[in-house]
Amino acid sequence: MNSQICRWHIYPTAQNLEINAAHAIFRIASQAILEHGAFSIVLAGGNTPKAIYQRLSVMPADWRHWHVYFGDERCVPDGHAERNSSMALTSWLGHVPIPPQQIHVIPAENGPQEGAREYCVALNPIEDFDLVLLGLGEDGHTASLFPGHEWGVEADAPAAIAVTHASKSPGNRVSLSAARLSRARQVLFFVAGASKSAAVKSWRSGGELSARAICPPGGVEVLADESAFGV
Numbered sequence: 001m002n003s004q005i006c007r008w009h010i011y012p013t014a015q016n017l018e019i020n021a022a023h024a025i026f027r028i029a030s031q032a033i034l035e036h037g038a039f040s041i042v043l044a045g046g047n048t049p050k051a052i053y054q055r056l057s058v059m060p061a062d063w064r065h066w067h068v069y070f071g072d073e074r075c076v077p078d079g080h081a082e083r084n085s086s087m088a089l090t091s092w093l094g095h096v097p098i099p100p101q102q103i104h105v106i107p108a109e110n111g112p113q114e115g116a117r118e119y120c121v122a123l124n125p126i127e128d129f130d131l132v133l134l135g136l137g138e139d140g141h142t143a144s145l146f147p148g149h150e151w152g153v154e155a156d157a158p159a160a161i162a163v164t165h166a167s168k169s170p171g172n173r174v175s176l177s178a179a180r181l182s183r184a185r186q187v188l189f190f191v192a193g194a195s196k197s198a199a200v201k202s203w204r205s206g207g208e209l210s211a212r213a214i215c216p217p218g219g220v221e222v223l224a225d226e227s228a229f230g231v
């Protein structure tokens with residue numbers, strides 16, 4: 001595994017983290033649009049980002065230049081409440097005028113293998129992402145890169161990989177590979193809650209976690225609240 005450059009930013013509460021995270025995303029987007037007229041972002045799934053997404057939904061961003069991708073998706077029907085895309089749509093994307101053709105949902109309803117194959121095709125023409133958002137599971141996973149599974153760390157790993165028998169339900173998923181998640185100008189992790197403190201401790205002591213396999217050239221920023229950081 002490449003050596004990860006990791007900078008930690010600790011906030012007293014989850015709400016502080018959410019406010020700073022939303023402003024950081026807005027700032028990075030504005031800068032990307034200023035520099036090259038577009039902004040590509042990969043969204044994190046799970047529950048942690050939801051409040052961040054809700055804050056973004058009321059911010060005055062230049063939405064017409066946003067291009068949205070997903071870091072992973074559960075293999076349940078499109079529109080299902082357990083979908084990461086459903087969470088993003090209801091908390092944010094459904095409330096802002098991003099052109100629908102610029103929201104690239106993972107076709108995970110087609111199953112892990114076919115969904116990964118199709119998303120590899122969709123990602124093929126895309127350069128490095130401007131920003132990748134990621135969460136952290138209690139076991140140290142990020143996206144749907146679970147312990148004991150393939151993470152796709154090799155430089156020539158496919159952009160999207162099929163995940164079966166995941167330890168977090170549902171078992172079948174599609175995930176961007178560690179290599180593709182690392183092809184980013186900036187990466188922000190959001191980690192909140194005492195349930196993540198063991199994973200954070202393992203991360204900081206060099207544990208074998210897929211979160212540590214995300215190694216963009218510029219390093220990663222981890223925004224954590226004090227309870228996750230074990231303060």
Ligand code: 6PG
Nearest residue numbers: 045046047048135136137142143
């Ligand atoms: C998912 C996510 C997963 C998530 C972590 C943290 O499909 O659930 O992609 O990687 O980010 O498990 O989840 P919470 O934010 O709900 O703790």
